Amino acid sequence: MRVVLAAMQREYTAKLADYLREEEPNWDIAAFTHESALRRELQGSGVIDLLIGQIDMLLEVASLSDRVGKIVALVEERDKNRGGKWQEVVQYQPLPAILSGIRGGLSGGNVLPDSSCQVVTLFSASGGVGKTTVALNLIRQAGERGVRTFYLNLEALNATSLLFGKGEPDSLSRLLYSLQAYPEKWGEMLKELCRHQPQLRTDYLDATDHPGERLALTSELMMTFIEGLKATGKYDLIVIDPDSGAGDWHCSLVQMSDRVIWLTADDAQLMLKTEKLLNHWHNKLGENMSKIIFALNKGNGSMVNRWNLPGGKPSATLPYIPQWKTVDQPGRLLGSPAYCGAVEQLLALLRIESSTVNTKRRREEGHGIQRSHIRGAC
Known part of the structure; x- marks a missing residue:
């Protein structure tokens, strides 16, 4: 599965990308910290199965969203007023919880980490x-x-x-x-x-x-x-x-x-x-x-x-x-x-x-x- 990760903080992006690669070895992950580079990636050939990105960067490339299968937004806090355009996952939380939320976005289901608890x-x-x-x-x-x-x-x-x-x-x-x-x-x-x-x-x-x-x-x-x-x-x-x-x-x-x-x-x-x-x-x-x-x-x-x-x-x-x-x-x-x-x-x-x-x-x-x-x- 082809996955693109987009966040402006270089250290945060690198750590999250490394964690996702370790936990999901079948994901082909490309990480970007600049809007221009992200735009070029989306304009390139091939379909992107999953785009994970901070709200500001997603808005900058919104016109290219038709080239993406699923979108998960990394947010500081969830906001019902955004109308549910994308599945939202709180970005500053334990990495297992972030991954659980991303998986929930892929399935279209609830992003709570573990419904059995x-x-x-x-x-x-x-x-x-x-x-x-x-x-x-x-x-x-x-x-x-x-x-x-x-x-x-x-x-x-x-x-x-x-x-x-x-x-x-x-x-x-x-x-x-x-x-x-x-x-x-x-x-x-x-x-x-x-x-x-x-x-x-x-x-x-x-x-x-x-x-x-x-x-x-x-x-x-x-x-x-x-x-x-x-x-x-x-x-x-x-x-x-x-x-x-x-x-x-x-x-x-x-x-x-x-x-x-x-x-x-x-x-x-x-x-x-x-x-x-x-x-x-x-x-x-x-x-x-x-x-x-x-x-x-x-x-x-x-x-x-x-x-x-x-x-x-x-x-x-x-x-x-x-x-x-x-x-x-x-x-x-x-x-x-x-x-x-x-x-x-x-x-x-x-x-x-x-x-x-x-x-x-x-x-x-x-x-x-x-x-x-x-x-x-x-």
């Missing part, structure tokens, strides 16, 4: 509801079913070092920098900074000491980061644990997740905040409302307050475990039979079942029995 976000309109506790129990029980998991805490004030220990506090910032400046090295950086927690059977990143790292995270960079995780092919389930908020960043996370477990409690103020936030996001969420599972955490028998949220009642109720208020070790958050039963109900709602994965293969290829240390490599 499910992204589940734990969300709440206010803090203190127990998102992290639910997330860790969800991950543990999914791991017991042979599901390969990644836990991504995106709280500005991340206290998971109490549970996992203090490691590399700059993990997130280093990965985000690599994602933008050296996307070809992102996979190596992820492998270096990723940790494994054997009790929870999950991979994760160390908690940051700097709230500014998360506060500086844009919606587009967040989506690129998550797509990069999916593109590794190492995970069946990514569980995201953000802080609470009503900003565009939070709404984008809800929109891009496959499923959202929206936690609330039997508390009048929290219920009212939840209603207000849902009303605020009503137009933005639209059909995404169908992916939200509303769950009551810290339940204690029948509710005192009226349930005014969608569904008429909680889809799941998780019990209150008062002993967990002082817990500083992961294993102590996992020992309640009642809570485990409620999490099983959540897993059923998410359709995460052991029958959906090959348990033995997942454990051998994913986290592996040989990993006996919390700080094991990814």
Whole structure:
């Protein structure tokens, strides 16, 4: 297949071209960094099966597009206002994610790197509801079913070092920098900074000491980061644990997740905040409302307050475990039979079942029995 790659940054173009040649040996790839040279190539003889290029360069040669089979545009961020003229792939992201997007453009399908990996976000309109506790129990029980998991805490004030220990506090910032400046090295950086927690059977990143790292995270960079995780092919389930908020960043996370477990409690103020936030996001969420599972955490028998949220009642109720208020070790958050039963109900709602994965293969290829240390490599 004859492929032409066009981007103005010489180093970026060379690295992407080398990667594509390595991963797709049957592609005959020619790379260009100047519009004039690209134009001469398109005017030459022979059909070009695939043109991959930055928007500015594609516009310069738009009159010659009839000589090209497929076109994939490299963009800084996707824009619905461009009308879908070309398949768009975000250019500054891990190289496997770029290639996955290009392949999606060839097939005319979705450019998401790996549709078999499910992204589940734990969300709440206010803090203190127990998102992290639910997330860790969800991950543990999914791991017991042979599901390969990644836990991504995106709280500005991340206290998971109490549970996992203090490691590399700059993990997130280093990965985000690599994602933008050296996307070809992102996979190596992820492998270096990723940790494994054997009790929870999950991979994760160390908690940051700097709230500014998360506060500086844009919606587009967040989506690129998550797509990069999916593109590794190492995970069946990514569980995201953000802080609470009503900003565009939070709404984008809800929109891009496959499923959202929206936690609330039997508390009048929290219920009212939840209603207000849902009303605020009503137009933005639209059909995404169908992916939200509303769950009551810290339940204690029948509710005192009226349930005014969608569904008429909680889809799941998780019990209150008062002993967990002082817990500083992961294993102590996992020992309640009642809570485990409620999490099983959540897993059923998410359709995460052991029958959906090959348990033995997942454990051998994913986290592996040989990993006996919390700080094991990814």
